[in-house]
Amino acid sequence: MRYSLRQLEVFLACAHFQNVSRAAESLSMSQSAASTALKEFEQQFDVRLFERTGKRLRLNELGRQLWPRAEELLERARELEATLQAHGDLGRLKVGATLTIGNYLAAGIMARYMAEQPGARVELEVANTAAIAQGVLNFELDLGLIEGELNHPDLEMIPWRSDELVVFAAPDHPLTKASGLSDDELRSATWILRETGSGTRQTFERALSGLVPELNILLELQHTEAIKRAVEAGLGISCLSRVSLSDAFARGALVELPVPHRSFDREFYFVLHRQKYLSTSVKRWLELCNSLPERST
Incomplete structure (x- = not known):
């Protein structure tokens, strides 16, 4: 075999960090040893796998094609090593x-x-x-x-x-008196929502298609528990997974607000x-x- 698994590790670390020094550090190698391993790997097959701009490495087309194959080969090698070391079939x-x-x-x-x-x-x-x-x-x-x-x-x-999002509020919120929220009530409410880019926000916007630009969004938070605390404090209403709300509903700290004409399934x-x-x-x-x-x- 004309290449070693260590050379593949160096190649993959360089692909990830786009820098030889950081790749070497991640592998507990010296920078010169990592540079040598990468250089020898390319020279053995007379190929270039990276475009070099100063200290930065960027995979070229051949490098991008090699990346997943090298990942697979190393994963198989690690699995074999774990078996040989008698630590069982499951590992990192x-x-x-x-x-x-x-x-x-x-x-x-x-x-x-x-x-x-x-x-x-x-x-x-x-x-x-x-x-x-x-x-x-x-x-x-x-x-x-x-x-x-x-x-x-x-x-x-x-x-x-399967999962389901639920609109909810603090027990003393005025909207808890409604048997089901209308679109007008959804527009008039103050909302505390997950951030754009989250799956919860994606489902929420799909469920309220056509209303989102008209909503009064007070806060956008990245953490579910922070949203629940803000709603409990009376800052507004929100919409999260039922999985994350079951304990709060059981304690009576939060109350579900039905929206029967909108689907929050996902x-x-x-x-x-x-x-x-x-x-x-x-x-x-x-x-x-x-x-x-x-x-x-």
Whole structure:
């Protein structure tokens, strides 16, 4: 074989960081050793994989084609290494989850995964849909669990489970007296919403299509709990996943506001890179996710 797995690691680190020095640091190598490994890798096949501008590296077309294949090969090599070291079939896993899923569903899945395989490492990144998708595209995440819908040629969207957004308010809010909110009442309300780019915001805007430009949006916040606290304080009404509101509803801290003429149903999705190798770890995580009971209706 004319190349080594270490050379592939250097190539992938350079593709990710677009800088030899940062790539070397991530691999605990000296900069000169990383530069040499990358140079030898290219020279062995008489190719160039990067365009070089000062200290910055940018993948050229050949490099972009090689990237997912190198990722797959290294993932298989790591899986083989874990098996040879007798640590079992499950190993390190990097999962991205949007806020609702990360805060209310992913922790339980992670606990089950790690209980099955003592010593297994799971890294969970919680961010909005756009950020998780970018992490999967850049091979920084093995898979994503997202609330929003995406359309990208390199991403595979797999429906996971159904969800529902709920409009809600503090118990003493005037709108709690209504049996169902009309469009006029939705327009007149003061709203506290998730930020643009989140799956929750995407579903909300689809559900209230035609009304969004006329809404009075007081605050846009990135965190579900911050929105719930603001609504409890009487700053306005909001719309979040029922998954995130069940405890507050049970305590009576928040109250659902029915909007019967609008549909707030949506799907949670798995998002995977089409060219990424599905390791045993990823497959087991998907199985655990699919074993969760659906929400009650």
